[in-house]
Amino acid sequence: MKAIGLVLAVGVALGQPAPWEQHMKEGANCESAGRFREAKAAYQLAVKDEVTSPSDSGLRQAVARTSLGLIDRRLGLYAEARQEYGQAQALIEKSRGAQSSEYASSVSNLAVLDYTEGRFDAAARQFRLALRINENLFGEKHPATAQTLNNLSAVLAGLGKYAEAEKLCKNALAIQE
Numbered sequence: 001m002k003a004i005g006l007v008l009a010v011g012v013a014l015g016q017p018a019p020w021e022q023h024m025k026e027g028a029n030c031e032s033a034g035r036f037r038e039a040k041a042a043y044q045l046a047v048k049d050e051v052t053s054p055s056d057s058g059l060r061q062a063v064a065r066t067s068l069g070l071i072d073r074r075l076g077l078y079a080e081a082r083q084e085y086g087q088a089q090a091l092i093e094k095s096r097g098a099q100s101s102e103y104a105s106s107v108s109n110l111a112v113l114d115y116t117e118g119r120f121d122a123a124a125r126q127f128r129l130a131l132r133i134n135e136n137l138f139g140e141k142h143p144a145t146a147q148t149l150n151n152l153s154a155v156l157a158g159l160g161k162y163a164e165a166e167k168l169c170k171n172a173l174a175i176q177e
Contacts, residue, residue, distance in 0.1 A: 019045075019049045020046050020049045020050060020060055020064075023042045023043065023045040023046035023049060023064075024042070024043070024046050024063070024064065024067070026038075026039075026042040027039045027040075027042035027043040027046065027067055027071075028067075030042060031067075031070075031071065036071050036074055036075055037075075039067075039071050040068060040071045040072070040075070043064050043067045043068045043071060044068065046060075046064035046067070047061055047064040047065060047068065050064060058091035058094060058095055059091065059092070059095045059096070059102075061088075061091055062087075062088040062089075062091035062092045062095070062102075062106075063088075065084045065085070065087050065088035065091070066084070066085065066088045066105075066106070066109060068080075068081075068084040069081045069082075069084035069085040069088065069109060069113075070109075072084060073112070073113055073116060078113060078116070078117055081113055082110070082113055085106065085109045085110050085113060086110070088106055088109075089103070089106040089107070089109075089110065092106050098133075099133055099136060099137070100133075100137075101133075101134070101137055101138075101144065103133065104129075104130045104133035104134050104137070104144070104148075105130075107126050107127075107129050107130040107133070108126070108127065108130045108148065108151065110126050111123045111124075111126030111127045111130065111151065111155070112151070114126060115151075115154070115155055115158070120155050120158045120159045121159070123155045123158075124152065124155045124156060124159065127148060127151050127152040127155055128152065130148050130151075131145065131148045131149065131152060134148050140175075141175050142175070143175070143176065145175065146171075146172040146173075146175035146176050147172070149168045149169070149171050149172035149175070150168070150169060150172040152168055153165040153166070153167075153168035153169040153172065156168065
């Protein structure tokens with residue numbers, strides 16, 4: 001649910017045209033109601049809107065593709081989710097750069113997908129990259145850094161690296177207090 005609000009907030013802040021906003025809101029409403037296939041169709045229309053009328057260097061399309069990736073992951077369509085996340089990441093890198101908070105979020109999305117699929121080593125690499133970006137952008141005591149530390153600690157626990165996982169989890173908790 002947090003991701004949907006973030007997606008809409010980014011979209012509204014960009015001042016998008018009515019059709020894109022309408023499809024994104026429809027997708028978010030359907031997703032909130034648990035109607036994931038309808039949400040997917042709405043997000044696909046949002047992507048199509050931006051393909052035919054690109055703006056903001058593809059960032060709106062990246063937001064819509066991220067939403068599609070989230071839906072696909074929830075539906076267990078992991079290959080499709082990976083494709084959407086990858087396309088979103090490429091658009092974000094082109095428009096915002098590989099050291100932006102949006103890029104760190106896209107890396108985390110792929111890490112969560114890797115984790116979901118049991119690819120713990122790949123997930124750890126992705127979360128470590130997101131952590132470096134967040135620390136560079138926000139510092140070591142920021143909520144975004146804490147969230148990434150927490151996510152990385154879960155992955156490390158999945159890899160059996162309990163001591164490192166515990167240390168990162170404690171660091172995340174200290175930031176959040």
